[in-house]
Every structure is written in structure tokens, then in C-alpha cells.
Amino acid sequence: MPETILNDSNFEKEVLESKIPVLVDFWASWCGPCQMMSPIISELAEEYNGKTKVAKLNVEENPTTATQYGIMSIPNIKIFKDGKVVDEFIGVQSKEAIKEHLDKIITKH
Amino acid sequence: MYDLIIIGAGPAGITAGIYATRYQLKTLIVGKLLGGVASEAFKVENYPGFKAISGTSLMNKFSEQLKYLGAHLQQKDIEKIEKMKQGFKVLTGDKEYEAPAIIIATGTKVRKLNVPGETEFTGKGVSYCATCDATFFKDKIVAIVGGGDAGATASLQLADLAKKVYWLYREQKPAAMPSWQEQVRKNPKVEEINKTNVKKIKGNVSVEKIILDRDYNGKKELMVQGLFVQIGAVPSVDLAKDLRVKLNEYGYIKVDEAQKTNTDGVYAAGDVTSASNRFKQIITACSEGAIAAHSVYEYLKK
Numbered sequence: 001m002p003e004t005i006l007n008d009s010n011f012e013k014e015v016l017e018s019k020i021p022v023l024v025d026f027w028a029s030w031c032g033p034c035q036m037m038s039p040i041i042s043e044l045a046e047e048y049n050g051k052t053k054v055a056k057l058n059v060e061e062n063p064t065t066a067t068q069y070g071i072m073s074i075p076n077i078k079i080f081k082d083g084k085v086v087d088e089f090i091g092v093q094s095k096e097a098i099k100e101h102l103d104k105i106i107t108k109h
Numbered sequence: 110m111y112d113l114i115i116i117g118a119g120p121a122g123i124t125a126g127i128y129a130t131r132y133q134l135k136t137l138i139v140g141k142l143l144g145g146v147a148s149e150a151f152k153v154e155n156y157p158g159f160k161a162i163s164g165t166s167l168m169n170k171f172s173e174q175l176k177y178l179g180a181h182l183q184q185k186d187i188e189k190i191e192k193m194k195q196g197f198k199v200l201t202g203d204k205e206y207e208a209p210a211i212i213i214a215t216g217t218k219v220r221k222l223n224v225p226g227e228t229e230f231t232g233k234g235v236s237y238c239a240t241c242d243a244t245f246f247k248d249k250i251v252a253i254v255g256g257g258d259a260g261a262t263a264s265l266q267l268a269d270l271a272k273k274v275y276w277l278y279r280e281q282k283p284a285a286m287p288s289w290q291e292q293v294r295k296n297p298k299v300e301e302i303n304k305t306n307v308k309k310i311k312g313n314v315s316v317e318k319i320i321l322d323r324d325y326n327g328k329k330e331l332m333v334q335g336l337f338v339q340i341g342a343v344p345s346v347d348l349a350k351d352l353r354v355k356l357n358e359y360g361y362i363k364v365d366e367a368q369k370t371n372t373d374g375v376y377a378a379g380d381v382t383s384a385s386n387r388f389k390q391i392i393t394a395c396s397e398g399a400i401a402a403h404s405v406y407e408y409l410k411k
Contacts, residue, residue, distance in 0.1 A: 032148030
């Protein structure tokens with residue numbers, strides 16, 4: 001499944017009310033490292049299909065959500081479970097590092 | 110089995126990949142970040158052929174050329190490189206690759222201030238990438254640390270959005286190119302503070318103030334909501350150390366004119382090396398990458 005595209009209006013439904021954990025990648029077009037994260041996010045969306053919803057939020061177009069979650073540095077990845085942030089990454093991450101954290105969160109489910 | 114594995118996908122690694130592919134070497138490039146630190150450059154105005162281009166756009170063009178030539182690129186982390194009886198084994202989390210020659214082009218990582226509060230507030234006011242994060246500091250007060258080109262350009266970038274910018278550096282005079290200094294000084298929003306270090310970063314949820322090592326306007330406290338750290342970089346040499354590659358006194362990989370290290374079959378290129386008079390530019394990294402690929406070609410021919 002491709003990643004879910006989030007915006008200020010669908011964030012609550014897609015993320016906060018999700019039955020499964022949600023990984024949200026906060027990004028912007030001017031951020032080089034964010035663009036570099038993009039293929040990793042797409043791969044994770046495929047690999048975690050059904051287990052974790054993998055989603056992206058463009059902070060440029062959706063400042064309300066970005067401000068609400070206190071985003072001051074991107075790339076910023078947050079993992080939500082039952083509507084709450086349970087894990088967070090700031091800066092470029094390897095796919096392995098993200099998977100390690102995701103797997104732990106899923107098994108605790 | 111490859112002829113050559115290149116570690117790092119910045120300008121040096123990509124250029125080495127372009128040359129190696131054209132030498133018809135079966136080449137794999139493994140890198141964590143496509144474009145490396147160059148992808149964070151706000152604006153590049155000294156790469157011939159492009160009047161002014163963002164680092165990301167230029168790096169995308171680099172990788173397009175690599176794809177066009179048919180080199181294999183894997184975007185992943187490397188756990189380890191092992192020296193075998195003949196050649197080398199590169200281990201990623203889930204795969205292993207082998208080749209008789211390696212080019213290390215791992216570049217540098219940001220130098221941190223190493224002061225209390227820095228780790229705690231990373232992403233909460235402390236940033237290392239002005240291009241990425243300037244936008245979150247609209248109408249706020251920020252400080253930039255570092256007297257080099259990166260510090261000067263970050264000050265200018267932030268001045269476009271922030272209410273006020275303090276440009277701090279420890280030297281008497283900043284090391285930034287005169288043209289950047291002139292632009293900074295013309296900007297009414299930027300206040301320069303020389304001969305000063307940041308001692309501590311304080312706040313609750315996010316950065317609220319920094320503590321300086323000497324008085325500024327009669328106080329050591331400076332109220333800021335953001336702190337951009339631009340104090341240079343340290344070479345990423347962890348993988349090179351596995352291969353017992355020699356470093357120079359500053360921690361950069363020692364290479365000769367052919368970009369060869371002291372270990373047979375191991376070459377290095379770009380910001381991670383002692384070459385190019387340690388002038389860290391996209392163009393010098395490319396040059397080293399091209400030379401390294403040529404040297405590998407010569408080495409494998411033997």
C-alpha cells in the first residue's frame with residue numbers, strides 16, 4: 001500500500017483514531033534530508049502493510065498540525081499509537097533503525 | 110560480486126560511481142544519504158554549469174546521471190566492512206556484498222557543541238540544518254553559532270524569517286568569505302557577537318535561552334527560541350577504522366595523489382580525506398571521486 005497523505009483536516013481520523021500504529025513523516029520540499037528519507041518511507045509503507053499505517057504530512061501546506069506537535073526540525077518522524085506519540089526520530093535515519101523501533105511497538109500491541 | 114563498492118552517496122561517491130561505470134567496472138554504491146551534506150546546501154553558486162542551484166536539486170541531477178549510466182545504488186546503512194583474504198565484504202543489516210576494491214566516501218558528520226541541553230533540545234529549538242528548519246522560526250529570536258560560511262549563510266537565511274538573529278562565533282573575526290560577511294552586516298536584523306561561546310542551553314519544553322561564556326550587553330543570558338549550530342564537521346571514519354586505514358592528525362583518512370590509503374584495494378574520496386588541502390567543496394569531492402575511480406580501474410587491471 002502506498003503511504004497515506006495527511007493534511008490538517010484528515011489527521012484526526014487517519015492518525016489519532018487509527019486502530020493500528022501510525023508512522024508519520026513530517027517533511028517539506030525545501031528540506032534535502034527529507035527528500036532523501038522519501039524512498040525509505042515508501043518501502044516501509046509496503047513492508048508494514050496492515051501492521052502499521054505509514055503516512056506523510058507536508059509541514060509547509062499543513063502548518064496547524066505541525067505547530068500542534070511542536071515540529072521545529074525536520075525530517076521528523078513520530079510513531080502514534082492509540083492517538084498518542086510513543087516514539088520519535090529527528091534527522092535522517094536508516095531504514096533499519098526505524099524498523100527496529102516499529103517492530104518493538106507492534107509486538108507490544 | 111562486484112568489481113568495486115563505493116561507500117557513501119555524496120558528490121565524491123556519486124562521481125566515483127559515474128567514472129567507474131564508464132570504465133565498465135561492475136559498481137555498487139551504498140550510501141545512507143543520497144547527496145550527503147551537499148543536499149543541505151541552501152544555494153550553490155560555485156559549481157560550474159549552474160549559475161545558482163539548491164544543493165538538493167544539484168544532487169538529484171548527480172543521481173539522475175548515475176541512474177542513466179546504470180550504476181547500482183543502495184540507500185542503506187553499513188554495519189561493517191571486513192577484509193577477506195582477497196577483497197572485501199560489506200555487510201548491511203540484511204545483505205552482504207563483495208568486491209576486490211573499495212572507495213570510502215563517507216564524508217563528515219556535524220560537529221556538536223557538546224554543551225548541556227544540546228541533546229535534550231535537538232529538534233526542540235536546536236538545529237543543525239538551517240535550510241530544513243528556518244521556517245519554524247518565523248518571527249522568533251534565534252542565535253547562529255559558527256563564524257564560517259555555513260554560519261554566515263544560516264544567519265542570512267534566518268534573517269529572512271526571524272524577528273532577530275544573533276550571529277555568534279568564538280574568533281575575533283569570522284572565517285566566512287568576505288562576500289557573505291558583507292551581506293550579513295548589511296542586514297539590520299543580524300547582530301554579531303564575537304569572541305563568545307555557548308556554555309549551556311536552557312528551556313522547558315523547547316529552547317528559551319542560552320548561557321554565554323562572557324557578558325553581552327551586561328548579561329551572560331541571551332533569550333533565544335532557536336539555536337542553529339554551524340561549527341563545522343568531523344570526518345566519518347568508523348568504517349575506515351575497521352580496515353585499519355591510517356588517519357592524519359585531524360582524523361581524516363590519509364590518501365596519496367591517487368586517493369589510495371595505506372591498505373591495498375582501499376581508496377578514499379571527498380570530505381573524509383586529507384586531500385584537496387582539506388577544502389570541502391562539491392567540486393573538490395567530485396575531483397577526488399574521479400581520481401579514486403581511475404585508480405581502482407588501474408589497480409584492477411593489474
